[in-house]
Structures are given as structure tokens and as C-alpha cells.
Amino acid sequence: MISHITLGKSGLPQYLETGSKKESDLARDDKDTRIAISGSIDALKDSIEWLNKNKNWKNSYYHATLSFSFEEWDRIKDDPAKLDEIVKRYLELNFPWHELGEICFHAEAHVPKILWEKFHSRGNELDEVYEEGEMVERLPHIHIGVSMQNLRFATQVSSVASVYIGRTSKGKTAEIFKQTCDEIINHEFGFSNAVVSRKGKSVKRNSCEANMATWQKFVEASRKKSKGREIMKDTIEEIEVSKPKIFKGEVEAIKMEAKEFWATYQKKAKxxxxNLLKVYNPDETDKKIDAKYIAALKELDASVMIDHIREQFGIPKDKIRKHESENKIEINQGAKWKKLSLTDFFIKFMGLNTDETVRQLEYTLS
Structure with a gap:
């Protein structure tokens, strides 16, 4: 496996969906089979659009690509949990200052239908390897798009690699960091250490322990600033301390901020x-069974399920919790906590229908 990461302003979600680029007339469905892994492309799209409308940032997202040999892909292609684990590990290594709940991302795999294509200059290290127009093999790969919008804190999402991306004087350093992360993942998941060949140059490999030590040094050396204030927490504490001084309009604004916060997770749940219904598409008989089954699922132990829900969707602990005395969960809506049964959380709050809720809870329990 070998990875590559770049910065972008706009267009990534559309590219993943359509495959459109100036040097190719082929559509995505002609070139690849798409497999959704985790995150939400709709949430990523909305986040990028919001940043470009409301923030004057040079870039709006990170775009990472993890390429695999066909042999490696055959070992993981039928294991959705393993694919998700690889994505989460990549995010953990490259965005070590952020919890998953802070990151709006989407990951999907592309399995090539077209196995060869002409190379066109991309303005990166691949230009040193291939000639313009040379036929290059297309391999199975995973795309990961990460918005720079932090879902919890005021400052933008930052990758260690962002300190070095696009800076010529730091090119060698960026390559060392990327190779370090790649080798850690390859060691942990049993992949081969791939590298783009550069005119016969040899590549020194390190032990997993040495790579982890190098990674830690990068993380510490690149740590420059705090995440800033926590967007929702500061506002909620202000309400609780100064409640008599809060005007109605301010409370409504806080509620709206909480609504926007949860909208990302609602889109992710949908x-x-x-994707789950693509695997299991219930017929009318199944739907009748689901309608009865939902009552039993409602009684699942909320104290057990709450941790699974947090982990699966990356929801911060201070935004969802178990009710103190009842078998229910509570969600933070800005000015107050709302109490819901387990099934009502998915149906009434997250917006899933009965069949989707049954599949979701079964998947969470698996």
C-alpha cells in the first residue's frame, strides 16, 4: 500500500461521483466500481460548500488516496469492518490532534474497470516517474476526503502533513512523514511497503518501533497551536451561568447552532x-417482521449501546449520554438535553425509517 495526500478548494465530492476530469472523457461508472466505506459524501459536500461561502481559506479539504496491489485488495475487499479500520487508522496517524468526532470526512473505494490509462502531468512526484502519455496501470484505491471544518472547535482541522504539503523546501520532510505513516499501516495490516520507483533509487525501510518514534517526533515538532474554544460547550456554559441575561434571540441562535451540529451526523446516519440496505434490501414480508422487531430493539440496554453509537458515528461524549435513571439516551440540543428511546433516536431524531433503523441496530450489535 502507498498513500498520497493533497489539499483542495472545491470539486472533490463531484469528482468522486462523476469521475470528471479534463484529460478523460470516461465517467466514474465506466472507470470504477464505487464502494462506500465510512463517513458521508453529502456531509463532506455541504461542509466544503459552507467553507467556500463563509471562510476565506486558501483550501477547504484534504484529499488522500491509498493504493493497493490487487493481491492486497483481494484480502480486504469483502471485509467492510477492515476497510473502515484502515481508514480510521490513516486518519489517526495523519490527524493526531483531532478526535474522530471533530472530523467531517468521506471514504470510498474505487475498484478499476479500466485497468490502464495514459499518464498526464499532475505537478507532483509522479512526474519524476512517468512520461507524458505513458500507459500506467490503475490499481484498487481508497479515496478519503477530509473537510477543514472542525465540527467541535473554532480552528480548522489540521494534518501533520499540511505543515509540509506544497512547500518545496519541505518536500523531503513531507515524503519522510508520508513514508513513515505508510509503513506503520503496512506493518499493522500486513501490506507490502510500496514506493514509487525513482530511477533506481533505493528506499531505506525502518522497523515499526522506529517508525512510531519518528511519527511521534513529527507530531510534537508540528504542534503549533491549540484547537481554540469548543464551539458548543462555551455557549452552553454561558447559558447555564448567565441564564437571566440571555435574550430569546440568542437562545434561538444556540439552538440553531446545535441543529447544524447534529445535521452532519444525521446525514452520516442516512x-x-x-449502504446497509444495498446489502440487505427487505421485501414486504421482511418489513412486516421489522415492524414487530423494532419493539424488541427499543428495549436494548442503552448503557451498552451508547458507546457503540459514539464510536460508530464519532459523536463526542459531551453531546450524547445515557439517561441517569431510565433506559434511554439523551442528546445535547444546545440549551437543553432531549430524552429519547434507542429506536426513537434513530427514527425521530436521526431521520431513519423502520427498516433502516433495524439494519442499523443489527449492524451496531454485530
Missing amino acids: SVAK
């Missing part, structure tokens, strides 16, 4: 449910 996206996950959509």
Missing part, C-alpha cells in the same frame, strides 16, 4: 443506512 448514508450508512443507505
Whole structure:
């Protein structure tokens, strides 16, 4: 496996969906089979659009690509949990200052239908390897798009690699960091250490322990600033301390901020449910069974399920919790906590239908 990461302003979600680029007339469905892994492309799209409309940032997202040999891909292609684990590990290594709940991302795999294509200059290290127009083999790969919008804190999402990306004087350093992360993942998941060949130059390999030590040094050396204030927490604490001084309009604004916060997770839940129904599409008989089954699922132990829900969707602990005395969960809506049964959380709050809720809870329990 070998990875590559770049910065971008706009267009990534559309590219993943359509495959459109100036040097190719082929559509995505002609070139690849798409496999959704985790995150939400709709949430990523909305986040990028919001940043470009409301923030004057040079870039709006990170775009990472993890390429695999066909042999490696054959070992993981039928294991959705393993694919998700690889994505999460990549994010953990490259965005070590952020919890998953802070990151709006989407990951999908592309399995090539077209196995060869002409190389066109991309303005990166691949230009040193291939000639313009040379036929290059297309391999199975995973795309990961990460918005720079932090879902919890005021400052933008930052990758260690961003300190070095696009800076010529730091090119060698960026390559060392990328190779370090790649080798850690390859060691942990049993992949081969791939590298783009550069005119016969040899590549020194390190032990996993040495790579982890190098990674830690990069993380410490690149740590420059704090995440800033926590967007929702500061506002909620202000309400609790100064409640008599809060005007109605301010409370409504806080509620709206909480609504926007949860909208990302609601879209993520719909996206996950959509993918689950592709695997299992219930007929009318199944739907009748689901309607009865939902009552039993409602009684699942909320104290057990709450941790699974947090982990699966990356929801911060201070935004969802178990009710103190009842078998229910509570969600933070800005000015107050709302109490819901387990099934009502998915149906009434996250917006799933009965069939989607059954599939989601079964998947969470698996």
C-alpha cells in the first residue's frame, strides 16, 4: 500500500461521483466500481460548500488516496469492518490532534474497470516517474476526503502533513512523514511497503518501533497551536451561568447552532443506512417482521449501546449520554438535553425509517 495526500478548494465530492476530469472523457461508472466505506459524501459536500461561502481559506479539504496491489485488495475487499479500520487508522496517524468526532470526512473505494490509462502531468512526484502519455496501470484505491471544518472547535482541522504539503523546501520532510505513516499501516495490516520507483533509487525501510518514534517526533515538532474554544460547550456554559441575561434571540441562535451540529451526523446516519440496505434490501414480508422487531430493539440496554453509537458515528461524549435513571439516551440540543428511546433516536431524531433503523441496530450489535 502507498498513500498520497493533497489539499483542495472545491470539486472533490463531484469528482468522486462523476469521475470528471479534463484529460478523460470516461465517467466514474465506466472507470470504477464505487464502494462506500465510512463517513458521508453529502456531509463532506455541504461542509466544503459552507467553507467556500463563509471562510476565506486558501483550501477547504484534504484529499488522500491509498493504493493497493490487487493481491492486497483481494484480502480486504469483502471485509467492510477492515476497510473502515484502515481508514480510521490513516486518519489517526495523519490527524493526531483531532478526535474522530471533530472530523467531517468521506471514504470510498474505487475498484478499476479500466485497468490502464495514459499518464498526464499532475505537478507532483509522479512526474519524476512517468512520461507524458505513458500507459500506467490503475490499481484498487481508497479515496478519503477530509473537510477543514472542525465540527467541535473554532480552528480548522489540521494534518501533520499540511505543515509540509506544497512547500518545496519541505518536500523531503513531507515524503519522510508520508513514508513513515505508510509503513506503520503496512506493518499493522500486513501490506507490502510500496514506493514509487525513482530511477533506481533505493528506499531505506525502518522497523515499526522506529517508525512510531519518528511519527511521534513529527507530531510534537508540528504542534503549533491549540484547537481554540469548543464551539458548543462555551455557549452552553454561558447559558447555564448567565441564564437571566440571555435574550430569546440568542437562545434561538444556540439552538440553531446545535441543529447544524447534529445535521452532519444525521446525514452520516442516512448514508450508512443507505449502504446497509444495498446489502440487505427487505421485501414486504421482511418489513412486516421489522415492524414487530423494532419493539424488541427499543428495549436494548442503552448503557451498552451508547458507546457503540459514539464510536460508530464519532459523536463526542459531551453531546450524547445515557439517561441517569431510565433506559434511554439523551442528546445535547444546545440549551437543553432531549430524552429519547434507542429506536426513537434513530427514527425521530436521526431521520431513519423502520427498516433502516433495524439494519442499523443489527449492524451496531454485530
